[in-house]
Every structure is written in C-alpha cells, then in structure tokens.
Amino acid sequence: MTKAIHGSFTIERVYDASPARVFKAFADPASKARWFVGPPGWQEIRREMDLRPGGQEIAHGKFPSGIETKFVARYHEIVPNQRLVYVYDMHVGGVHMSVSLATIELTPQGAKTALRITEQAVFIDGKDGNESRREGTKQLLEQVAANLPD
C-alpha cells in the first residue's frame, strides 16, 4: 500500500454570458456533452447524468490505445445559477486513480459571469501491482502527451 498524495487547484474564467446560460452548460446533459469531454482522441462509450443531490453522473470513454477511463460523480449541492458541489472517482484502465471534491461557483460580473472551479484531490493508485502501475503509467503518458503545450 503506497501513501495517498493530496493536491488542489483553482481555475477562474470570465464568460460573456449570463450565469443562467453558464449554469445550463453544466446542468443540461446535451449542452454538457458538447464540452465536458476527455483529452484529444478520447471517445465516449457511455454518459449518464442525474442532476440532484445524491444523483450520479457517469462519463465513460476510451483512448485510441483501448485504455478506458471512467468518471463517476455524485452531486452534493446544487444552487441553480450559482453553485455545484460534487465528488468524483476517476478510474483508468480499471485502476482507481483519484477521488476529487469539485466546487463550481458562478458570480455575475455586470452582463458577464465569473466561473471558478476548485478541485481538491487525493491521488490514490494504491494497488502496487505491476499491471495497475503499467496501466496507470501508460494512461498518464497519453494524458500528458495529449495536453502538451504547442
């Protein structure tokens, strides 16, 4: 059993749209499916969304190499046009990589909307088997390579 490692990050953006329109992009399954996707090359296998406290969201997909990723979230707080709080597990190639607490906050700024995402994560990857380590490393490489700055 390896040690759990914690990390967090915050990202802020300002969108030229009302909080209601930005919230809809998170709340409406068809809108969310247009932008909430994996890295380039990632293909969707299954998607589910049940936006209510205790409701579940699943985004299951795979990389060109065949490695599957599974995002499984549970909503904890929903304040329309203002805030969403959910907890999600990330599984990669059958390995449970991380658990995160995500908070999405929307604040009106005149006619625009400031969006802030805070993610607090614990990286587990606790199973020390060679197979899980190999899958984890392979996926990690794909993720880093797909997101390299130009």
Add this chain to the structure above:
Amino acid sequence: MLNNQTTLDLIFHALADPTRRAIVERLTRGPASVSELAAPMAMSLAAVMQHLQVLEESGLLRTEKQGRVRTCAIDPDMLARAEAWLTGRRTLWENRLDRLGEMLAEDASKSKKRKRRKP
C-alpha cells in the same frame, strides 16, 4: 508539495520529445537494457543515452547497472506520478473551459442571427 514546478517542468520536458515518449512506451511493457532500447532507433547509442539521462532526471525512469549491462525501467516515484496526474486533471479542465467558452459564443451568435431574421 504539489506546487513544486521543477519536477513538473522536468516531466513535461522529458515527455515533449517523441523519441523519449517511444522509450517510455517501450518500458511500460517491462524493463530493457540500453542496447535493446537503442536497437530500433535510427540514432547513435550516445544520442539514446542522452535521452535516457533526461528521462532519469525527470524521475520517470530508473537505471541499474549489473556487470556490463545497464537496465532501464519505468518506476517513477509516487510524487512524480501524482504530480503528472494532477497536472493532467488541471490541463483537462483548462481545455474543457476553452470549449465551454467557444460553445457559449457560438450559441450567442446563433441566437443573434435568429433575432435578426425575425425581428
């Protein structure tokens, strides 16, 4: 701990090169000697060794010398793996939020056009 930019920079630098990615991909299948790694590469042994050194400095690769054979293996330490993973999560969010911005702009221009057509 995770704000240690140096480790991340080294990992990104190490993986930015296609030769080094090929080496890491090969090593995810199991350890290999330096000459095994160099055999399929269209470059000198010295050039391959330079790439291996960059990978070793990033913490993604470990080498061990037994007699005259140097064996390479992927065994990045937990911290390096966690950092790369969490950076990946962050970058993924950055890309998604770009897409979200594009989507909001597209939808706004569509609804403007509709309004113009039907005043």
